Amino acid sequence: MKVIPAMDYPIRPEDIDTERSFQNAFGHFEAEETARAIVRFFQREGDWGPFTRADVIEFAPTELWPVTQLIKGPHALGAKFIERDECDEKVHYVTGQFIERCHQASPADKRV
Numbered sequence: 001m002k003v004i005p006a007m008d009y010p011i012r013p014e015d016i017d018t019e020r021s022f023q024n025a026f027g028h029f030e031a032e033e034t035a036r037a038i039v040r041f042f043q044r045e046g047d048w049g050p051f052t053r054a055d056v057i058e059f060a061p062t063e064l065w066p067v068t069q070l071i072k073g074p075h076a077l078g079a080k081f082i083e084r085d086e087c088d089e090k091v092h093y094v095t096g097q098f099i100e101r102c103h104q105a106s107p108a109d110k111r112v
Helices: 029-045 053-059 067-071 096-105
Strands: 082-084 091-094
Touching: 029 053, 029 096
Parallel strands: none
Antiparallel strands: 082 091
């Protein structure tokens, strides 16, 4: 199940606090730091949508563990968190499970 740009997704990028660590969200520090960079990218974009590795690297060049390592590799998150587009393997989508996991690890403080 892909998360595509949808105004009705209940957790928005701004609902996640990227100033704090996503400690224990994905079981591996590098994956958690890359997840934070991906969420910060979507906070800038204003919505969940498709992204490429190049998009995120351009946004956070020094903070990124390779996005491809989140999909395959020794500490891969796998398709339940990040999916590749069926027509273009360079395009990725975060899943609802990715968003939920990030939000549970570091919800934004909504108190004003």
